[in-house]
Amino acid sequence: MEISVEVNGVAHSHDVESRTLLVHYLREAVGLTGTNVGCDTSSCGACTVHVNGESVKSCTMLAVQADGQQVTTIEGLADGEEMHPMQKAFMQCHALQCGYCTPGMVMASVGLLDENPNPTETEVRIGLEGNLCRCTGYHNIVKAVLSAAGGSQ
Numbered sequence: 001m002e003i004s005v006e007v008n009g010v011a012h013s014h015d016v017e018s019r020t021l022l023v024h025y026l027r028e029a030v031g032l033t034g035t036n037v038g039c040d041t042s043s044c045g046a047c048t049v050h051v052n053g054e055s056v057k058s059c060t061m062l063a064v065q066a067d068g069q070q071v072t073t074i075e076g077l078a079d080g081e082e083m084h085p086m087q088k089a090f091m092q093c094h095a096l097q098c099g100y101c102t103p104g105m106v107m108a109s110v111g112l113l114d115e116n117p118n119p120t121e122t123e124v125r126i127g128l129e130g131n132l133c134r135c136t137g138y139h140n141i142v143k144a145v146l147s148a149a150g151g152s153q
Contacts, residue, residue: 003067007032008076016063022056023047025063026073034074034103038132045131048104048111049073055111057104057130074103077110086110086148095144097135105131109145118149 004013007030014029026032038046047058050072077084086106096102112127124145
C-alpha cells in the first residue's frame, strides 16, 4: 500500500505492507533510528513519537494509519543544532543512564508538557507511567520534566 507521511517536516512516500508497524516504517523505510523498539507490546514506551502533536507508541500503530499524518520523532525535536528544552533538561539533570528509553521518554515528556505546562511532581510521575526505564529510578527524569516546565528541581 502506498502511503505519504510527513516526518519531521519532510514528506515521505513509500510502498509498505499493510501490517508494517509505524516504528518499523520510521526505522527501516525512513531511516530514522532514534525511535527504539523495546517490547513490541506497548508496555515500555521506547517507541513514543508524536502523530499530529499527540504522543503515540509507534509499536501500536500501523504505518498505513499514519498516511497523510504529521509524525515527529526524537530527531525532529531539535532546531538545527539547538536542542529542544526537554533534551537540554534531560542532559542537565542527568536523566539518563543507558539511554535506551530516552528518546521515548523525552517524546512522552514533551507531550505531557503540551497537555499540562505546569505539572506537579505527582502529575509527572502519573503522566510518564506508560514509559519504563530500567536504569534511573525515575528521580532525575521527573526532575528534568519539572525543570523543562520551569518548576522546581
